[in-house]
Amino acid sequence: MKNKFKYDLCIVGGLGRVGLPLGILFANKGLKVCLNDINTKHAELVKKGIMPFKEKGAQSLLKKSINNNKLDISLNYKCISDSKCIIITLGTPLDKRRNPEMKKFLKVINIIKKSLTKNQTIIVRSSVYPGTCKKILKIINKRNIAYCPERIKQGYSIKELEKLPQIISGFSKKAIDQASILFKKISPKIIYSTVSEAELIKFFTNAWRYIQFATANEFFMICQDLNIDFEKIRKMMIDNYPRAKNIPKAGFAAGPCLYKDTVQLNTFFKNNFFLGNSAIKINEGLPRYIVKKLSLKYNLKNKVVGILGMAFKANIDDSRNSLSYKLRKILKSRGSHVICSDEYINDKNFISKEKLINKSDIIIIGALHDIYKKINFRNKILVNIWDHNKNY
Numbered sequence: 470m471k472n473k474f475k476y477d478l479c480i481v482g483g484l485g486r487v488g489l490p491l492g493i494l495f496a497n498k499g500l501k502v503c504l505n506d507i508n509t510k511h512a513e514l515v516k517k518g519i520m521p522f523k524e525k526g527a528q529s530l531l532k533k534s535i536n537n538n539k540l541d542i543s544l545n546y547k548c549i550s551d552s553k554c555i556i557i558t559l560g561t562p563l564d565k566r567r568n569p570e571m572k573k574f575l576k577v578i579n580i581i582k583k584s585l586t587k588n589q590t591i592i593v594r595s596s597v598y599p600g601t602c603k604k605i606l607k608i609i610n611k612r613n614i615a616y617c618p619e620r621i622k623q624g625y626s627i628k629e630l631e632k633l634p635q636i637i638s639g640f641s642k643k644a645i646d647q648a649s650i651l652f653k654k655i656s657p658k659i660i661y662s663t664v665s666e667a668e669l670i671k672f673f674t675n676a677w678r679y680i681q682f683a684t685a686n687e688f689f690m691i692c693q694d695l696n697i698d699f700e701k702i703r704k705m706m707i708d709n710y711p712r713a714k715n716i717p718k719a720g721f722a723a724g725p726c727l728y729k730d731t732v733q734l735n736t737f738f739k740n741n742f743f744l745g746n747s748a749i750k751i752n753e754g755l756p757r758y759i760v761k762k763l764s765l766k767y768n769l770k771n772k773v774v775g776i777l778g779m780a781f782k783a784n785i786d787d788s789r790n791s792l793s794y795k796l797r798k799i800l801k802s803r804g805s806h807v808i809c810s811d812e813y814i815n816d817k818n819f820i821s822k823e824k825l826i827n828k829s830d831i832i833i834i835g836a837l838h839d840i841y842k843k844i845n846f847r848n849k850i851l852v853n854i855w856d857h858n859k860n861y
């Protein structure tokens with residue numbers, strides 16, 4: 470990509486979970502990339518070639534791209550004027566009332582606007598509330614805007630980006646062409662859609678996955694009430710029976726994407742997304758259900774309850790929207806003394822898994838990191854929703 474710009478691309482929000490692996494991958498394809506962010510802590514680490522979070526396969530590629538002088542970090546917006554393409558990977562969280570928090574996101578768009586020059590393409594990659602791309606178009610007032618949603622599984626971007634087809638949509642042929650040139654460097658297949666279709670593809674994908682988890686979780690609760698092991702049933706259901714093979718294990722389903730996008734879709738559909746609503750109730754209700762079941766058998770007051778795994782899912786270090794924290798809150802309200810441990814999350818209040826196992830009367834697995842699968846819990850009361858979940 471020969472051009473007058475210093476950078477082939479700049480990623481706004483480039484030190485986040487989506488932006489950083491994406492930037493690393495493009496830099497390793499030979500593009501000159503600038504990561505723009507406001508996170509000074511991440512910037513310090515990344516400049517030294519250190520990954521600020523767990524991301525499979527990213528560490529060595531980060532070092533390589535820094536050594537090859539392909540990856541710069543910028544804490545100001547000057548790099549935007551210097552870039553041919555600008556990819557936006559800013560966070561799009563919910564506010565306290567569970568509504569999409571769009572103000573901050575659009576404020577940054579207004580700031581970026583001031584640094585834009587001619588012949589640039591803006592690629593929105595954040596998961597945005599339907600209609601947001603049109604709002605961006607209105608602010609920027611240039612049609613060179615593409616929407617290319619990120620669809621990776623968190624923690625596995627490096628592997629998945631080169632395997633997954635890329636959805637590309639845009640408001641002009643130029644934007645679509647530029648985004649295609651860019652993503653063809655990393656994606657095996659391009660799928661073209663309209664912007665409105667792409668916004669829904671992203672939300673439907675996450676809501677579908679979230680509903681699948683809710684189905685497994687509701688089956689789990691039915692089994693619990695019947696004193697039957699759901700995991701044993703699931704294994705028999707999927708054994709050589711292709712139509713049931715996609716049913717996931719039961720377990721906490723939350724995090725910054727699945728829950729959030731299902732909530733947003735429900736808001737967009739004026740609270741009439743019935744399956745989504747039920748899935749939210751089921752998945753978010755699982756910690757309370759576990760505590761209720763436990764309290765039928767044990768007096769939880771003054772018991773030491775250990776939560777092993779505080780991340781929102783297995784083998785990552787991200788605690789955003791993790792149900793382990795909700796579980797902790799519910800247990801505390803029942804008078805339990807709650808202790809927590811996680812292999813990958815740094816928190817001065819957490820203790821080692823060995824200490825937690827020793828001290829706890831009851832142990833609940835909150836995130837089933839692989840390392841926990843090998844532990845012998847001896848004669849402790851163990852709640853493992855993912856496995857052997859009969860009659861805890």
Ligand SMILES: NC(=O)c1ccc[n+]([C@@H]2O[C@H](COP(=O)([O-])OP(=O)(O)OC[C@H]3O[C@@H](n4cnc5c(N)ncnc54)[C@H](O)[C@@H]3O)[C@@H](O)[C@H]2O)c1
Pocket residue numbers: 481482483484485486487488505506507508558559560561577594595596597619620621622623624725726
């Ligand atoms: N995490 C995932 O696996 C995943 C997967 C698919 C889609 N998404 C979507 O991608 C988007 C980003 O998610 P994420 O998990 O990477 O979030 P993140 O919070 O890890 O990353 C966002 C980054 O934006 C930076 N930022 C905030 N304000 C800024 C500003 N004013 N200027 C420059 N940078 C700023 C933050 O410091 C942070 O590094 C969200 O819309 C999310 O829903 C996430």
